[in-house]
Amino acid sequence: MELRSALNAAFALLGVFMVFATPSRAAEEPIRIAVEGKFPPFNYLDANGELQGFDIDIAEALCASMKAECTLMVQDWDEMIPGLIDQQYDAIVSSMSMSDERRETAAFTQRYYDSPSNFITAKDSGLRSFTPEDLAGRRLGVTLSTSQLAYVQDNYAKSEIVVFGSSPELYDGLADGEVDVILEDKLAAFDWLNNTRAGECCEFRGEDIKEAQYFGDGAGIAVRKDDPDLLAR
Structure with missing residues (x-):
């Protein structure tokens, strides 16, 4: 969309x-x-x-x-x-x-x-699957006080969850290698991936996530x- x-x-x-x-x-x-x-x-x-x-x-x-x-x-x-x-x-x-x-x-x-949420990782990342088992021990970035944070806290307890203060900080964290993967609103991340030089590092991976309990x-x-x-x- x-x-x-x-x-x-x-x-x-x-x-x-x-x-x-x-x-x-x-x-x-x-x-x-x-x-x-x-x-x-x-x-x-x-x-x-x-x-x-x-x-x-x-x-x-x-x-x-x-x-x-x-x-x-x-x-x-x-x-x-x-x-x-x-x-x-x-x-x-x-x-x-x-x-x-x-x-x-x-x-x-x-x-x-x-808009669904989606995992994003570096283009040269070997990550192709994003189950809780696949991301166990991985640094998973999300933004403070978001539905994405609530979702990963409940479903990705074995990941190292890294919380950023805002979406721009989240994107910088992924581009700079502070985290292995992030979970973000797809439309917002689409703008970063396609309209900024920094976003050229990374791409969407995995399926759209739309669990009503978390994302309404x-x-x-x-x-x-x-x-x-x-x-x-």
């Missing part, structure tokens, strides 16, 4: 996101939307420090459709859900997969795109369960 196709599908679903469009919300304070800013091509800071990417396009199109004022806020990924619960912002538009664990603490819209049924917009305005339909 190409990123442009995902973008077109997401805009076609904007009607679903009118979850935000209650008159009281539009007439009051701006909607505060959290994004990570470290997950290209979905959300990232450009050379001028401006937020760009797929999630930013979705958030801005949503706000324009509602004729609502919105404020985008950069938030570290591992504090995303806690910050939402603490009312530091009103919604998360940051390619957040709707896992069972996250649904326990936050409410979600319908998905606006779906795609990415959705997260809101607080107890926010009546944002949850009104």
Whole structure:
């Protein structure tokens, strides 16, 4: 699934996101939307420090459709859900997969795109199979507070799990040989593999991974369960 196709599908679903469009919300304070800013091509800071990417396009199109004022806020990924619960912002538009664990603490819209996870390793790596036995003793990289981390912790206990603070750090770790293999969102990694010089080192291997327990049924917009305005339909 190409990123442009995902973008077109997401805009076609904007009607679903009118979850935000209650008159009281539009007439009051701006909607505060959290994004990570470290997950290209979905959300990232450009050379001028401006937020760009797929999630930013979705958030801005949503706000324009509602004729609502919105404020985008950069938030570290591992504090995303806690910050939402603490009312530091009103919604998360940051390619957040709707896992069972996250649904326990936050409410979600319908998905606006779906992407599997995939193993990635160096092109000259001998790894061809990625069962827990195949990766026993191998250095397996994932990003902090992600569905991929939860998945490998439960299924790859015999691997040496190496946790990175962000996706760019994860990619650098693989390119620099700090880990043998990484598990990452396929669309995000596709951009790195195909559009950066560093990504030329590596390639996808193995089958797509889409276990609903960990990855839900795609990415959705997260809101607080107890926010009546944002949850009104």
